[in-house]
Amino acid sequence: MKYVILLGDGMADEKIAELDGKTPLQYASTPNMDRLAAGGETGMVHTVPDGFPPGSDVANLSVMGYNPREYYTGRSPLEAVSMGVELSDDDVAFRCNLVTLSEEEVYENKIMVDYSSDEITTSESHELIREVANRLGSKELRFYPGFGFRHLLVWKTGPVGGKLTPPHDISGRTIAPYLPKGEGSDTLKRLMKESNRFLPEHPVNQKRVRAGLRPATSIWFWGQGKKPSIPKFYDKYGVTGSVISAVDLIKGIGICAGFDIVKVEGVTGTIHTNFRGKVQAALEELKKGKDLVYIHVEAPDAASHRGETVTKVKAIEMVDNMLGQLLNKLDEFGMYKIMLLPDHPTPLSTKTHSNSPVPFVIYAKGRKNKSAASFDEETAAKSGLVFRAGHELMDYFIRS
Numbered sequence: 001m002k003y004v005i006l007l008g009d010g011m012a013d014e015k016i017a018e019l020d021g022k023t024p025l026q027y028a029s030t031p032n033m034d035r036l037a038a039g040g041e042t043g044m045v046h047t048v049p050d051g052f053p054p055g056s057d058v059a060n061l062s063v064m065g066y067n068p069r070e071y072y073t074g075r076s077p078l079e080a081v082s083m084g085v086e087l088s089d090d091d092v093a094f095r096c097n098l099v100t101l102s103e104e105e106v107y108e109n110k111i112m113v114d115y116s117s118d119e120i121t122t123s124e125s126h127e128l129i130r131e132v133a134n135r136l137g138s139k140e141l142r143f144y145p146g147f148g149f150r151h152l153l154v155w156k157t158g159p160v161g162g163k164l165t166p167p168h169d170i171s172g173r174t175i176a177p178y179l180p181k182g183e184g185s186d187t188l189k190r191l192m193k194e195s196n197r198f199l200p201e202h203p204v205n206q207k208r209v210r211a212g213l214r215p216a217t218s219i220w221f222w223g224q225g226k227k228p229s230i231p232k233f234y235d236k237y238g239v240t241g242s243v244i245s246a247v248d249l250i251k252g253i254g255i256c257a258g259f260d261i262v263k264v265e266g267v268t269g270t271i272h273t274n275f276r277g278k279v280q281a282a283l284e285e286l287k288k289g290k291d292l293v294y295i296h297v298e299a300p301d302a303a304s305h306r307g308e309t310v311t312k313v314k315a316i317e318m319v320d321n322m323l324g325q326l327l328n329k330l331d332e333f334g335m336y337k338i339m340l341l342p343d344h345p346t347p348l349s350t351k352t353h354s355n356s357p358v359p360f361v362i363y364a365k366g367r368k369n370k371s372a373a374s375f376d377e378e379t380a381a382k383s384g385l386v387f388r389a390g391h392e393l394m395d396y397f398i399r400s
């Protein structure tokens with residue numbers, strides 16, 4: 001038996017007037033998703049337990065079959081695993097975004113213009129993080145370059161308890177109420193403010209401005225936590241697997257779970273990613289003998305955070321196209337099951353995640369199911385099948 005999970009990050013949404021009162025999933029042309037629903041089983045899954053932040057970290061842990069209540073220690077330490085940064089027991093990892101802030105004199109009065117610095121490229125951001133590390137780093141505070149706008153600070157004996165805010169939650173807002181609070185906040189604020197003194201002048205940023213792109217004018221910390229430890233997926237399910245994703249978070253969860261991580265050229269975490277390359281890599285992994293592939297696509301979420309409705313619809317259609325390519329080839333492997341779902345909703349109306357349940361569809365070759373006419377939030381909710389503990393969906397997918 002082969003297992004395929006195709007996850008469109010942030011794909012679920014709400015009905016919006018701009019799309020004739022439909023959700024992006026309902027509005028987009030998704031013949032392959034609908035074909036899957038017609039032959040498969042749809043339902044709803046709560047991927048974010050009560051009291052947890054509705055992040056991709058929590059939600060993807062659930063989808064992979066791990067209860068966040070037992071295994072969640074924060075987002076950044078999972079990314080550190082993927083980046084190859086070994087954390088010791090007293091290290092605390094912080095996500096360090098490169099963000100664009102507005103130009104007001106006083107730091108606190110600035111606005112969060114763009115949590116991604118206009119989707120800054122990895123090569124540009126590495127130069128900037130090197131500069132940050134040279135000027136602000138120390139033996140206790142180590143900076144590591146990551147992917148795109150996503151980087152890492154490791155603070156020796158740092159605090160885990162501070163209140164930090166994801167920058168994609170505050171697009172267009174004045175930053176003052178969202179600056180670090182509580183444990184360690186003085187140090188974190190000092191680093192953020194100091195970065196804003198030299199980053200805007202950096203040649204990389206000046207070049208971006210000349211090209212009409214937003215500069216990365218400050219660092220921004222959030223997502224802190226300590227070294228994670230989760231049981232191996234194989235020990236739970238007796239299934240080997242590979243993860244295909246652009247982002248370190250998903251790759252980090254995969255590594256912790258004992259999956260292989262497949263590098264695909266040209267993946268960006270945006271609508272410009274190499275969708276076809278991801279499908280080809282997944283099929284290769286199955287051919288090489290892997291039982292399961294977990295394909296994560298960031299593009300719908302990125303479009304939602306940017307409030308770009310047309311791009312979100314296009315991203316969903318690209319996921320549908322990936323699904324079509326997979327379905328055309330999977331018969332070659334004999335028996336298979338495929339599950340399609342988002343990790344969490346990222347409504348365009350708020351430009352950030354919500355903790356509402358998400359629709360899923362499971363198609364098992366050769367199995368007859370009560371079929372649904374389409375794959376979307378409304379139709380899946382009507383099916384009556386609901387997983388309240390999100391991590392139990394994986395048990396159902398593998399074992400039923």
Ligand SMILES: O=C(O)[C@@H](CO)OP(=O)(O)O
Binds near residue numbers: 301302305
């Ligand atoms: O990596 C991140 O910073 C965020 C936003 O892009 O990702 P996600 O919304 O998937 O948590």
